Amino acid sequence: MTDKPYFRLYRPGDFQALVTMVMALYREDPPGEAMNATKVTHTVTALSRAPEKGRIMIFDMDDEVVGYAIVIHCWSNEFSGDIHLLDEIYITPHKHNLGIGTAFLQHLLKQMGESAIGLKVEITPDNNRARRFYETLGFTAATNRHLFMPLPRH
Template sequence: MSASLHLAGPGDLDRLTGFVAAFHDEMGIRQDAATRQDALAPLLDGSPYGAAYLIGPARSPIGYVIVTFGWSVEFGGMDGFVDEIWLRPAVRRRGIATEVLSELPKALAGAGVKALHLEVDRDDEAAQRIYLRAGFRPRERYMLMSRVF
């Protein structure tokens, strides 16, 4: 299996929506189909706020990763946040996610991204091991906090 990344475009909306729905089902994230499509469509249309990549062969991808962009004075410029990453269950445990997360910063650095962040369930030790292998480190003094409105 290949961990190659392909920038998703408008023609990938249906495929990506299906992948995201599968991920959300696994994680217990409740979101209706219209909201999901409305959140994905701008990314596929070239929004400067983020990008969606399909993982694997272009004709038959095996997953996706979505990165959103922000600005950080602390990190010296643009930073990215791995909003979601998902692989089909049949191809997991082959090192593909680690490879994607190891290569993604190299690709994003070329676009000026200075740091890449992600969040992980505190109890999901398997995911934490993947992220550690890919070079991500916990920031012990900090925790992600959110306000939804």
């Protein structure tokens, strides 16, 4: 019998599983940027040192790690309040279609309570499956498009 998913904060012992899942996400739904373990290390370090910036959540089910999410916190002048950005979410393929993503978003919304006024997600332009999933949960397309300019590293 399948257990219900359990969502918890990242722990240092999760690092290898996290890297494996991040790399799988970037293979399965490639954005424009290359991913590697060093970037994951930077994210883990940054969020460990400054938890007010966001958190990494690990999804456990049936005594195994089956997914993760990276949630970033920021202020929005436009929306006049704190918003949470679901920067990445991944569920291992053998656990797809079990309601884990929906359960996580419900968990996240409950955790957010009144501390934030909205939740934002990023999806790659061709990921219609993800877009449809989020739309069924009440997300709508944002008016503005996001542009990005990388700055030189010092």
